[in-house]
Amino acid sequence: MITRERLLSGEHLAALRARATxxxxxxxxxxxxxxxxxxxxxxxxxxxxxxxGYGSLMWNPAFRFxxxxxxxxxxxxxxxxxxxxxxxxxxxxxxxxxALDRGGVCRGIAFRIEAAFVREELLLVWRREMLSGAYLAxxxxxxxxxxxxxxxxxxxxxxxxxxxxxxxxxxxxERICAAxxxxxxxxxxxxxxxxxxxxxQVDDRALRRIEVAIARTPRETSQSG
Numbered sequence: 001m002i003t004r005e006r007l008l009s010g011e012h013l014a015a016l017r018a019r020a021t022x023x024x025x026x027x028x029x030x031x032x033x034x035x036x037x038x039x040x041x042x043x044x045x046x047x048x049x050x051x052x053g054y055g056s057l058m059w060n061p062a063f064r065f066x067x068x069x070x071x072x073x074x075x076x077x078x079x080x081x082x083x084x085x086x087x088x089x090x091x092x093x094x095x096x097x098x099a100l101d102r103g104g105v106c107r108g109i110a111f112r113i114e115a116a117f118v119r120e121e122l123l124l125v126w127r128r129e130m131l132s133g134a135y136l137a138x139x140x141x142x143x144x145x146x147x148x149x150x151x152x153x154x155x156x157x158x159x160x161x162x163x164x165x166x167x168x169x170x171x172x173x174e175r176i177c178a179a180x181x182x183x184x185x186x187x188x189x190x191x192x193x194x195x196x197x198x199x200x201q202v203d204d205r206a207l208r209r210i211e212v213a214i215a216r217t218p219r220e221t222s223q224s225g
Contacts, residue, residue, distance in 0.1 A: 007127050013029075042139075043118075065111040073107075075102070076103070076105075078098055088185060
């Protein structure tokens with residue numbers, strides 16, 4: 001599992017860099033900090049910052065936060081659209097991971113980081129999400145029953161080699177069932193995401209259709225990888 005301790009110590013980054021290949025490099029510490037600085041450039045000093053999570057950040061945030069709210073983002077939707085060759089996949093058997101892609105709406109969790117801890121905690125998020133350039137950091141409006149907040153989130157970089165484009169539900173299910181890596185299986189990632197969405201009483205129809213496709217995936221595929 002990705003933990004705050006492993007992100008803070010650099011152990012998670014070191015493990016990924018040890019397995020990186022020339023065609024899939026991991027950003028340097030300096031590049032990550034520069035990216036974070038650019039994202040925070042418009043944030044007033046002394047301000048709290050919100051982070052919008054829609055996948056594993058919902059069930060394993062691994063950073064300190066003061067508050068969380070169920071919210072909705074418009075103009076983006078949750079989709080398995082990034083190829084995954086590390087963590088929960090491999091070069092021989094790549095998996096898929098979630099990103100926000102353009103269009104639609106997405107319900108997820110907004111986390112508030114207190115001003116005193118913004119840089120420290122967001123740097124941990126950057127060490128987790130912004131390693132390869134497959135994600136782009138974007139500010140979005142998150143509407144909730146408690147009011148609207150501006151939050152940073154992570155959207156698919158459609159120009160990146162890891163962007164899968166639109167896949168059929170059957171193809172998505174096959175990849176999710178087959179792929180696994182040092183952090184576990186894609187299927188575990190999928191099931192954890194579905195489980196927390198159900199706990200939050202969020203009905204994601206796209207994931208529900210993939211769940212049906214997973215149930216129809218032959219057992220040989222689900223046991224491969």
